[in-house]
Amino acid sequence: MTIDRFEHCQSRAEHLRRFIDLENELSPSEMLALWQGRQTLPDYLTGPLRKTIEMMAAGAADARAWIRVPLAANVSLYRAPQSKAGTSLLICFCGNVNRLMVPIPVFLQFIPETMFDVLIVKDPSRLGYLRGVPGFADDLAGVVDQIRARVKLDSYADIRCIGTSGGGSAALYAGLLLAAGRAISVCGKHRSLSRHVAGNPDDGGAFTGDEFDAMVRDHIDGAATELLLVYGGKSQRDIEGARSLMRYLPKARPLVIKPLDDHNALLYLLQTKRLHDFFARFLFPGLPAGSLGE
Amino acid sequence: MMATDVTSRETALAALRANPLIFFTDAHEARIGDPEFDVTFDALGMDSLSRMELSIWIELELGLEVTEVEIQEMASLEGLARFIAGASAR
Numbered sequence: 001m002t003i004d005r006f007e008h009c010q011s012r013a014e015h016l017r018r019f020i021d022l023e024n025e026l027s028p029s030e031m032l033a034l035w036q037g038r039q040t041l042p043d044y045l046t047g048p049l050r051k052t053i054e055m056m057a058a059g060a061a062d063a064r065a066w067i068r069v070p071l072a073a074n075v076s077l078y079r080a081p082q083s084k085a086g087t088s089l090l091i092c093f094c095g096n097v098n099r100l101m102v103p104i105p106v107f108l109q110f111i112p113e114t115m116f117d118v119l120i121v122k123d124p125s126r127l128g129y130l131r132g133v134p135g136f137a138d139d140l141a142g143v144v145d146q147i148r149a150r151v152k153l154d155s156y157a158d159i160r161c162i163g164t165s166g167g168g169s170a171a172l173y174a175g176l177l178l179a180a181g182r183a184i185s186v187c188g189k190h191r192s193l194s195r196h197v198a199g200n201p202d203d204g205g206a207f208t209g210d211e212f213d214a215m216v217r218d219h220i221d222g223a224a225t226e227l228l229l230v231y232g233g234k235s236q237r238d239i240e241g242a243r244s245l246m247r248y249l250p251k252a253r254p255l256v257i258k259p260l261d262d263h264n265a266l267l268y269l270l271q272t273k274r275l276h277d278f279f280a281r282f283l284f285p286g287l288p289a290g291s292l293g294e
Numbered sequence: 295m296m297a298t299d300v301t302s303r304e305t306a307l308a309a310l311r312a313n314p315l316i317f318f319t320d321a322h323e324a325r326i327g328d329p330e331f332d333v334t335f336d337a338l339g340m341d342s343l344s345r346m347e348l349s350i351w352i353e354l355e356l357g358l359e360v361t362e363v364e365i366q367e368m369a370s371l372e373g374l375a376r377f378i379a380g381a382s383a384r
Contacts, residue, residue, distance in 0.1 A: 013353035
């Protein structure tokens, strides 16, 4: 059966909006199917689709066999068709545009589905997860509780967290609360630096999220979770962001991409053919050489 | 160069502020009220996705279809304001 991913789209803007949404959701094989059916789509979608497919190929030549399992609004688990022993769980907190700096199917092409399940969490309200995830939980602690309730965490050999940009700090905090082996913020910042989060007019400025800092302060001394802050060495915005996180999480270790002056660190690593190496060295250290595909 | 009219500039600013991928630094914010102030899209961190977001905004809010390439050619806040002023005049 052919699925019309663009059902009800009429204008160019509606098609583009839907395309962005699909890039934030589909598995690699679903995105490949969209590419294979491109002759039925408006011409202006071909270019963006081709770009996504090319980025996917940089991760793995063939589409990885991820199965997408929606758990709730804004929360999906991606896993291999067959469950296997010894799998690790990677929990990903998307940034403000509901992706991990690259489209979701591109990101998944860099992760071997035979070794990991991937839980992808989004906060479309763009409040850095301080108000949780719409349709899932009302604050970050609730997000962690919901993950515990809906995902059999003890069935995994290991938990890792990563968050990009607006999801960076959430990955660190959730990693600590979930006793993840490692948690990485890519170009994230503490909410105190965010005009949108710290001064959200809908909250009247009253909701500060201070309780999360208190919560992790109680956990951090005995925590085994390694915290990493990835950012560009020439990106003043992200240098300040990393500093803001270190003030609250002094054990976090900076990992500077020296030549990078842009915010989108994962796209930079992909374009410079270092994303495989980055994941192997910093997100999944200890994996056998070549197990991530490069 | 003469700055564009206030309305077009405000509309251009609204378009950029609505874009979730565009980042105005404190230095930008300090000068944003100056009608002569301009900032390039590159300096705002605009990439392919943010150009797509901007083209969606322009179509939905102004009823104009504009391609990513045309947005690239606008190049800056002032360029976007000029485009909006031109479209309003037509």
